[in-house]
Amino acid sequence: MAQQTMTVHLKVWRQSGSDSQGRFEQYTAEDLNPHMSFLEMLDVVNEDLIHAGEDPIAFDSDCREGICGTCGFVINGQAHGSERGTTVCQLHMRSFNDGDTIVIEPWRARSFPVIKDLVVDRDAFDRIISAGGYVSVGTGPKPDANSIKIGKDVSDKAFDSAACIGCGACVAACPNASASLFTGAKITQLALLPQGKPERTRRVQRMVHQMEDEGFGNCSNIGECEAVCPKEISIDNIAKMKREYLRAMLSDT
Amino acid sequence: MIPLKRALSSPVGRKFVMSISGIALVLFVIVHLLGNLTLYVPDGGETFNRYAAGFDAIGPALYVIELGLLAVIVIHIGWGITTALKNRKARPDDYAVSVNSKGGPSNLSLASKNMIVTGVALGIFLVVHIWHFRIRKIYVADNTEIDGQQHADLYALVHTAFSDPFWVAFYVGAMVFFGFHLRHGFWSTLQSLGAMKPEWSKGIYALGFLVAVVLTVGFMGIPLYIYFLA
Ligand code: HEM
Ligand code: FES
Numbered sequence: 001m002a003q004q005t006m007t008v009h010l011k012v013w014r015q016s017g018s019d020s021q022g023r024f025e026q027y028t029a030e031d032l033n034p035h036m037s038f039l040e041m042l043d044v045v046n047e048d049l050i051h052a053g054e055d056p057i058a059f060d061s062d063c064r065e066g067i068c069g070t071c072g073f074v075i076n077g078q079a080h081g082s083e084r085g086t087t088v089c090q091l092h093m094r095s096f097n098d099g100d101t102i103v104i105e106p107w108r109a110r111s112f113p114v115i116k117d118l119v120v121d122r123d124a125f126d127r128i129i130s131a132g133g134y135v136s137v138g139t140g141p142k143p144d145a146n147s148i149k150i151g152k153d154v155s156d157k158a159f160d161s162a163a164c165i166g167c168g169a170c171v172a173a174c175p176n177a178s179a180s181l182f183t184g185a186k187i188t189q190l191a192l193l194p195q196g197k198p199e200r201t202r203r204v205q206r207m208v209h210q211m212e213d214e215g216f217g218n219c220s221n222i223g224e225c226e227a228v229c230p231k232e233i234s235i236d237n238i239a240k241m242k243r244e245y246l247r248a249m250l251s252d253t
Numbered sequence: 254m255i256p257l258k259r260a261l262s263s264p265v266g267r268k269f270v271m272s273i274s275g276i277a278l279v280l281f282v283i284v285h286l287l288g289n290l291t292l293y294v295p296d297g298g299e300t301f302n303r304y305a306a307g308f309d310a311i312g313p314a315l316y317v318i319e320l321g322l323l324a325v326i327v328i329h330i331g332w333g334i335t336t337a338l339k340n341r342k343a344r345p346d347d348y349a350v351s352v353n354s355k356g357g358p359s360n361l362s363l364a365s366k367n368m369i370v371t372g373v374a375l376g377i378f379l380v381v382h383i384w385h386f387r388i389r390k391i392y393v394a395d396n397t398e399i400d401g402q403q404h405a406d407l408y409a410l411v412h413t414a415f416s417d418p419f420w421v422a423f424y425v426g427a428m429v430f431f432g433f434h435l436r437h438g439f440w441s442t443l444q445s446l447g448a449m450k451p452e453w454s455k456g457i458y459a460l461g462f463l464v465a466v467v468l469t470v471g472f473m474g475i476p477l478y479i480y481f482l483a
Contacts, residue, residue: 013349024349077353084355103350110343173352175366176340180264205255208265217343218264218336220368221441224352227359234451235358235444242447245265249255 005031006098010045012057013105015114018121022114024103034094038081039064039071041093058117066090066230069165072172073118074105079169079228087167087230107168109177111214122168124214125182131210132203133186135195148194161189163231170225170233176217181225183211184241185233191244201251204244267336272445274329275438279464281322286471293478298408302397306404330376337369360458364436371434378427385420386410415479424476432469439464 007030015022029045036044039061046056062070066087073088075081081091096102104118112120150158162185170181187204190196196203219238226235260266294300308315354361364371390405397406414420439461443449449457 011349074348074350077348077350078355082355084357105348105350108344108346108348110345173355175352175361177343178264178340208263209259212264215343216264217340218267219445220340220365221360221437221444222365223358223360224354227355227357227361236449236451236454239444239447239449242265242268242445245255245260245263246269246447249260249266251254253254 004034006034006093006096008032008041008093008096008099009101011101011103012117014057014117015106016055016116018113018115032093034092036093037064037089038075038091038093039089058115058119060119061089064089067165069167072107072167072169074107074172076103079107079172080167080230084227085230085232087165090230107172109171109216111177111179111216112168112171120168122166124216125166125168125179127214128179128183128207128210129186132199132206133190135190136199150194154192158189158192161185161192161233161237164229164233165231167230169228169230171216173224173228174217174219175222175224176220178219178225179211179214179216180219180238180241181229181233181235183207184235184237184239187244188237188240191240200244201248201253204241204248208241208245262335267332268445270328270332271336272442274325274332275442277325278329279435279439279442281325282468286468289475290471292408292411292475295483298406298412301411302404302406302408303399305407306399306402309404326379330372333369333372360437360440362437364433365441368434368437368441371430374427374430375434378430381423382427385414412479412483415476418480421476421480425473428469428473431472432465435465435468436462 007028010027010029011024012027013022014025027045029041032041032044039059042057042059049056059073060070062068064071066089069087071087071089072080075088075091080086080088081095083091083095106112106114106118107120107122109120111124112122115121164182164185166182168182171177171179174180187200187207190203191200221235221238223235226233255263255266261270288304289301291301291304292298311318352361386407389410390407394405394407394410396403397409398404415424440454440458443457444454
């Protein structure tokens, strides 16, 4: 039996550089295997563009396994496309219908400037992490393994927060372009663990203030971030960030 | 320790301000409705006027309370507007296809997306409402005798206003905005404070709907009741 193929019409945001004016370009992708991933579909489109001597569509990707957080753009108004708990590299063409028109846009936020086409600069996230999303470790002899006991429930919770891959979908989907879910997840992860506790007071202030200085918006508790997060990180992490901040406001140091 | 000024303008601290002022406003609004339920008593306004006259007994302290309330409103509006402006600036170039909710845990809705719109509408309503019944109580209302003492006939003021279809429509319309504001605000205020657990979240969001409906219907019924039945 012949393999069923599909055709989709794309409207893709093209922008040659950060300072240039962007616009939508239309492409038609034909003879697609429904089991190819969305990025593989774009690879096919790009092959054709390259053969035709045109500039291929720039987009980020690395692992293509949904674990690295490099990929991501907005498909028909949904970060990473329509499926929940999925990165765009793990989205398959079978989630679309033959003949669909698909609008593809980069993450849009002041703090994520477009570099080219669908590629945005997410250094702002790195700067939020550098501001406090770490545990300082002194040099010297290594501590005994298991010398710090952590309950399974606590480690599970911290792990849920640590699952963040930093893709930026939370910012992209938030009507306020807030980075609260990203920042809250790291603050929560480290605040739960004994290794993170000594620095928790200064960590939360520095990270929250860095998030503000980067120009991200303020959380209105809408929760679309959780709905688009490929790791389904809960906005409970944002509530925890608020408690940590309140604690820091009241602390002596 | 975080310098207070920095804290209260930070993304987290500014929502503490919104939240605490929001809770104060909700508490006020509940008390306000409880008092106004006397308008539903079909006795030509005697119960209501008696209740309203009770405020005169508070004396000058009433002004302190009123100024406090005004301050809460001004703070809520001030922080609400600056927050909304910052949020707008955070996405200067908007999407061609606007955010299309993935559902699930999301609370993206007409109510949650438009807090600033419903808020500004409420602000305009408040100016009219305070002029309408608070300022005009001083300058326009006639007097009535309650237990041998002269008090403003607030009921007559209310009754005249709500005999006019324009004012009935205005108040009913304003309460729609109020309902939408509370629908998201009730839950949001607790989440903003960090006073939320994932297990409670759905229940409190549902409770927010109930609170919004009960308060909205309670207030909205007053002009309708007076226009059609009193
Ligand atoms: C009867 C009057 C009002 C009540 C009972 C009320 C109540 C509330 C509550 C409970 C919240 C949730 C707080 C939070 O999310 O932390 C809220 C949020 C908000 N209110 Fe009001 N409010 C009132 C009037 C106003 C007015 C006049 C404005 C005018 C600007 C306003 C603007 C806002 C905004 C913008 C938010 C959302 C903040 C955000 O989530 O980013 N509100 N309000
Ligand atoms: S490319 Fe690594 S998560 Fe998609």
